[in-house]
Amino acid sequence: MNRWPIVRALVRKDLTLFFRNRFFAYITLLGLVFYIIIYFVMPKAVDETLELGVYSAALPEAVLELLDAEEVGYQVFESDDALRAAILDGDVPAGLVFPPDLMVQLRAGQKPRVDVYLAAGSPPEVRDVYVAVVKGMALALSGQPLNIEANEITLGPDMAGQQIAPRDRMRPLLAVIIIVMETMGLATLIAEEVQGGTLRALLITPMDVRDLFVGKGIMGVGMTFIQAVLVMGVTGGLCQSPVLMLVALLLGALMATSIGFLMASVSRDMMSSIGWGIVAMVVMSIPAFGVLFPGTVSTWGKALPSYYLIDTIHRVANFAAGWAEVWPNLLILAGINGLFLWIGVTALRRRFS
Amino acid sequence: MTQQAAIIAENLTYTYGALTAVDHINFTVDESEILGFLGPNGAGKTTTVKMLTGQLMPKGGRAQLLGLDIIRHTQAIQAQIGVCFETTNLYEQMTAIENLSLFAELFGIKGFDAHALLARVGLDGRGKDRVATYSKGMKQRLMVARALVNRPRILFLDEPTEGLDPVSAEAIRALILEEQQRGVTVFLTTHDMLEADRLCRRVAFINQGKIVALDTPHNLKQQYGQRRLKAQVALPDGGLETREITLDTPDTPSAVEALFSREQVVTVHSEEASLEDIFIQITGRGLV
Numbered sequence: 001m002n003r004w005p006i007v008r009a010l011v012r013k014d015l016t017l018f019f020r021n022r023f024f025a026y027i028t029l030l031g032l033v034f035y036i037i038i039y040f041v042m043p044k045a046v047d048e049t050l051e052l053g054v055y056s057a058a059l060p061e062a063v064l065e066l067l068d069a070e071e072v073g074y075q076v077f078e079s080d081d082a083l084r085a086a087i088l089d090g091d092v093p094a095g096l097v098f099p100p101d102l103m104v105q106l107r108a109g110q111k112p113r114v115d116v117y118l119a120a121g122s123p124p125e126v127r128d129v130y131v132a133v134v135k136g137m138a139l140a141l142s143g144q145p146l147n148i149e150a151n152e153i154t155l156g157p158d159m160a161g162q163q164i165a166p167r168d169r170m171r172p173l174l175a176v177i178i179i180v181m182e183t184m185g186l187a188t189l190i191a192e193e194v195q196g197g198t199l200r201a202l203l204i205t206p207m208d209v210r211d212l213f214v215g216k217g218i219m220g221v222g223m224t225f226i227q228a229v230l231v232m233g234v235t236g237g238l239c240q241s242p243v244l245m246l247v248a249l250l251l252g253a254l255m256a257t258s259i260g261f262l263m264a265s266v267s268r269d270m271m272s273s274i275g276w277g278i279v280a281m282v283v284m285s286i287p288a289f290g291v292l293f294p295g296t297v298s299t300w301g302k303a304l305p306s307y308y309l310i311d312t313i314h315r316v317a318n319f320a321a322g323w324a325e326v327w328p329n330l331l332i333l334a335g336i337n338g339l340f341l342w343i344g345v346t347a348l349r350r351r352f353s
Numbered sequence: 354m355t356q357q358a359a360i361i362a363e364n365l366t367y368t369y370g371a372l373t374a375v376d377h378i379n380f381t382v383d384e385s386e387i388l389g390f391l392g393p394n395g396a397g398k399t400t401t402v403k404m405l406t407g408q409l410m411p412k413g414g415r416a417q418l419l420g421l422d423i424i425r426h427t428q429a430i431q432a433q434i435g436v437c438f439e440t441t442n443l444y445e446q447m448t449a450i451e452n453l454s455l456f457a458e459l460f461g462i463k464g465f466d467a468h469a470l471l472a473r474v475g476l477d478g479r480g481k482d483r484v485a486t487y488s489k490g491m492k493q494r495l496m497v498a499r500a501l502v503n504r505p506r507i508l509f510l511d512e513p514t515e516g517l518d519p520v521s522a523e524a525i526r527a528l529i530l531e532e533q534q535r536g537v538t539v540f541l542t543t544h545d546m547l548e549a550d551r552l553c554r555r556v557a558f559i560n561q562g563k564i565v566a567l568d569t570p571h572n573l574k575q576q577y578g579q580r581r582l583k584a585q586v587a588l589p590d591g592g593l594e595t596r597e598i599t600l601d602t603p604d605t606p607s608a609v610e611a612l613f614s615r616e617q618v619v620t621v622h623s624e625e626a627s628l629e630d631i632f633i634q635i636t637g638r639g640l641v
Contacts, residue, residue, distance in 0.1 A: 009458035013444070013451075020446040197442030201499070204406050204436045205459040206428050 006207050010215030024185040035174045039235045042167035053095035055083045060103050066137050087117050094118050094130045106141050164318045171237050171317050172310035173288035179256040182224040184277035186260030191267040220257030237317040248312045251333045261344025265351050308333040359384045359507055359538035366413030367400050374400040376562035387539040389553035397562040398542045402509050406436050435505035439512045441492045445485040449495050460503040474498040475524055490521030511542045546628035560636040577634050578626025586616040
């Protein structure tokens with residue numbers, strides 16, 4: 001028997017119900033617009049200029065030449081108090097106060113004291129950078145070479161010179177949000193079908209439970225995939241390796257569907273689906289925040305299924321990674337999807353019976 | 354087993370854990386017969402319907418619909434039956450036409466005319482309205498219409514008129530009779546005894562999972578019912594009082610004679626036992 005007309009009727013019915021649920025219809029359409037706006041309002045370039053304020057009762061010309069040479073953006077202040085006030089007001093993030101006899105002390109081989117003012121809340125990395133600037137200047141002005149040999153070793157992928165703009169770091173997060181939103185929509189559709197008893201009516205037709213899962217699967221994967229492709233297309237995520245990115249998004253859409261099945265098996269209505277969806281969104285977004293704010297998520301993030309989707313999107317869209325680099329991610333993602341789908345379908349079957 | 358039987362149940366049994374919901378029931382329903390399946394809530398009516406319609410797998414016994422085994426030929430049977438559920442389970446955010454058309458597609462019906470079916474249940478003109486805007490009676494009529502989408506040979510109706518206004522209830526009863534005259538077998542689950550008495554050729558009483566009586570309403574009344582004579586007599590103070598005499602007993606003639614000779618009879622009429630009286634007599638409990 002040709003099952004396609006039955007599946008087609010179920011998909012059409014689900015699409016009708018999805019878009020007649022005002023909450024999900026508006027969220028889907030507004031969400032798409034919102035994601036794209038968010039992307040374009042984020043900075044498109046990384047600002048790598050080091051900004052600071054400088055004060056000295058007798059500021060040597062050599063210091064300013066050094067700052068120019070290092071391409072450090074600086075403002076010279078009239079007084080120590082003016083520099084402090086500018087930092088407190090947030091006009092400059094840091095300040096250096098040199099002693100008036102800086103050059104004399106350096107020539108005499110003494111160790112002059114330079115005060116480094118930093119705004120409260122500056123992260124340790126920023127503090128280290130400014131201290132390093134001062135030390136570098138002292139070295140350059142005194143002319144004394146350091147008696148050590150610096151051997152720089154880069155751990156992990158060398159991203160030097162490949163700083164990613166904040167908007168591009170947003171892409172994986174946008175993908176996760178789309179996936180979770182669709183997960184909630186799909187879970188609501190199924191939960192309301194069970195709760196409202198319409199499923200019973202469907203099951204007394206020539207429709208088979210497998211037709212139902214295929215129909216819901218097509219609906220879930222289709223809705224998620226189309227939205228994700230649209231957002232990635234508009235935000236330039238498909239420019240590097242379009243086929244690879246499409247495969248990643250398709251696996252992401254499959255993940256949304258399988259998690260949707262799982263959520264539907266424990267949800268009673270739209271509110272409980274949204275409740276579970278928020279939990280899923282928080283958990284699945286964690287690896288995306290690791291991309292957005294490097295260093296905030298440690299290796300345990302790899303235990304989250306969304307990591308492999310997020311990492312793939314990030315590396316393909318932002319570092320032009322190819323199949324060779326991301327195939328393990330895709331394989332793990334496919335495995336996780338298979339497992340989730342099996343659990344989701346099994347749990348739902350139990351609920352249907 | 355006869356060739357004319359549309360439904361045959363043999364020792365059909367279902368248990369929920371330790372509770373036996375349906376306990377080895379046996380019955381047959383002839384083609385184009387309306388069988389009333391009567392019993393109080395929790396008696397096993399809905400579980401029986403669920404087994405016969407393939408929603409539940411029997412834990413024991415067997416059943417055939419249209420000569421097909423309900424376990425081995427579930428899909429073939431479901432293509433030839435229509436089910437109207439006790440509770441409304443329509444897609445409320447879809448229109449009546451969309452609801453009916455969906456089921457027509459699932460049954461693989463080509464050229465389905467939703468408007469004609471809606472006209473039969475008195476909903477023509479409201480087909481493009483969302484079901485959420487319908488009254489309870491309209492929803493129930495749409496439920497019946499949905500059960501008729503595939504022109505079923507057997508119609509299972511679970512409390513189709515419960516809670517409806519008299520007009521809607523009457524419209525549904527008329528439709529049931531219309532379908533029966535068309536040759537459709539109707540399995541009517543209800544605890545409305547008057548409805549069963551009026552529509553059904555035979556009725557089955559189910560109580561605590563067992564069929565305790567199965568016959569025509571007339572035979573059941575003959576077998577279990579007691580006709581009564583009710584008379585109003587005038588009292589010396591001018592008031593009225595009711596006297597009852599059970600008919601069809603050896604003592605009836607003398608009791609009637611005594612009534613008319615000793616009392617001043619004002620009105621008199623005979624009263625037949627209702628199915629509800631018989632149900633109470635057989636099971637010792639009411640229908641609710």
